[in-house]
Amino acid sequence: MPQNGVExxxxxxxAAAAVKQRAAFGSGxxxxxxxxxxxxxxxxxxxxxxxxxxxAGAHPLGLTFWQGAIGGGFLLAVSLLxxxxxxxxxxxxIFYLVCGILGSVLPGSLLFWVAIYLPAGVISIAIACVPxxxxxxxVSLRIEAPVARRIAGVAIGLIxxxxxxxxxxSLPQAGLAPWVVIAVLACAAYALENVYISLxxxxxxDPLAATSGLLLMAAVLMLPLVLANDAWVPLxxxxxxxxxxVVAMALASAVAYSLFVYIVAVAGPLFASQVAYLVTIAGVLxxxxxxxxxxxxxxxxxxxVMLLGLSLVQPRRRDLA
Numbered sequence: 504m505p506q507n508g509v510e511x512x513x514x515x516x517x518a519a520a521a522v523k524q525r526a527a528f529g530s531g532x533x534x535x536x537x538x539x540x541x542x543x544x545x546x547x548x549x550x551x552x553x554x555x556x557x558x559a560g561a562h563p564l565g566l567t568f569w570q571g572a573i574g575g576g577f578l579l580a581v582s583l584l585x586x587x588x589x590x591x592x593x594x595x596x597i598f599y600l601v602c603g604i605l606g607s608v609l610p611g612s613l614l615f616w617v618a619i620y621l622p623a624g625v626i627s628i629a630i631a632c633v634p635x636x637x638x639x640x641x642v643s644l645r646i647e648a649p650v651a652r653r654i655a656g657v658a659i660g661l662i663x664x665x666x667x668x669x670x671x672x673s674l675p676q677a678g679l680a681p682w683v684v685i686a687v688l689a690c691a692a693y694a695l696e697n698v699y700i701s702l703x704x705x706x707x708x709d710p711l712a713a714t715s716g717l718l719l720m721a722a723v724l725m726l727p728l729v730l731a732n733d734a735w736v737p738l739x740x741x742x743x744x745x746x747x748x749v750v751a752m753a754l755a756s757a758v759a760y761s762l763f764v765y766i767v768a769v770a771g772p773l774f775a776s777q778v779a780y781l782v783t784i785a786g787v788l789x790x791x792x793x794x795x796x797x798x799x800x801x802x803x804x805x806x807x808v809m810l811l812g813l814s815l816v817q818p819r820r821r822d823l824a
Contacts, residue, residue: 538762543781545759550630550786551623551793552752553615556736559745563615565736568725569749571607574757575718582712589716594705598713599720601703605696607721613689620682622675622796624806625667627786629686631809634779635660636694638816644698656815663809666801673801714760779813 556566582588589595617626635657641647642654664687667673668680704713729735738746763778787806790796 535766538766539778540781542759542762542766543778544785544789545755545762546778546782547627547785547787548755548789549752549759550618550626551789552748552755554618554623554790554794555748556745556752557615557619559748561615561736561745561749562729562732562734563612563619564725564729564732564734566615566749566752567607567611568722568729569736569738570611570753570756571603571718571720571722571725573750573753574760575715575720575722577754578711578715578757578761579719582709582715585711587709587712589712589719590705590708591716595708595716596720598703598705598708599716600724601699602696602717603720603724605692605699606717608724610689610692611721612725613685613692617682617686617689620679621686622798622802623790623794624787624796624798624802625674625683626686627783627790628663628667628802628805628809629683630690630693630786631779631783631813632660632664632687632690633693633697634813634816636691637697640694640698646698646701653816656812656817658812659815660809660812663805663812666805666808670801673799673805710765711761714757718757718760779817780810783809783813 553566557563579589589599614626614630638647638653639657642649664683668683671677674680674683736745736749738749740746742750766778783806787798
């Protein structure tokens with residue numbers, strides 16, 4: 504509740520500014536679609552880059568550390584230039600801690616391990632489970648009401664996972680199906696983070712500063728694990744294949760994450776949620792372009808089925824009214 508007329512006026516002005524900013528964003532669909540495409544392409548690019556890094560000798564734990572340290576450091580520098588650094592009060596630190604674990608430490612480490620065994624395209628399809636799990640979790644916690652169309656989308660998404668894991672000829676080698684399951688479980692951590700952010704994000708927390716805080720907290724959490732497991736990834740100079748892949752992956756992830764937070768703020772979740780399609784498609788295409796991946800008919804069928812499931816799970820505009 505506002506405490507006085509000045510605070511009420513400031514709140515009203517802030518809401519009016521947000522509406523005006525959203526309207527301006529919506530009046531330029533080409534610009535909005537461009538940002539969405541950049542976000543999807545950036546996130547999709549991190550998947551083959553992680554495969555390149557682990558193939559060059561990067562340990563998954565060390566890779567997770569550098570993703571947080573480089574990406575968080577980059578965003579922190581930008582936040583300081585904007586004179587809006589991340590706050591470090593008790594509530595904010597708890598927020599960074601939980602999101603760092605759910606959004607980076609757990610899923611990042613698991614997916615980097617998975618990248619040793621699975622093609623980038625398969626990982627991209629598994630990551631598309633994030634919005635499916637997010638909706639299922641939101642319904643179970645009564646954050647959202649169950650909608651038959653969207654429940655069907657979740658079921659169809661699970662069918663897509665089955666098309667990857669069950670046929671003997673779907674994956675490049677036999678015995679890789681458990682790694683697909685691990686990738687899907689990593690996506691469940693992302694879904695938990697999404698719900699936690701919607702419930703516990705501190706008010707008036709700048710999105711860019713918040714992202715830097717989350718990534719830096721993840722790096723702090725990973726450092727003792729890296730040292731205890733002798734998983735340090737040395738980055739030398741001049742930059743070679745390993746260094747380039749690690750740095751590019753961290754920066755691409757930071758850019759994509761920041762764009763996502765920005766687009767949610769100015770265009771709403773309906774528009775921003777469409778990135779799920781682009782990340783999946785971009786990951787498959789980047790894997791083919793950078794790694795020369797070729798997929799079985801089962802994988803292509805799983806991609807189409809997953810996109811169908813996503814189309815049903817995405818909220819319609821009237822659901823957000």
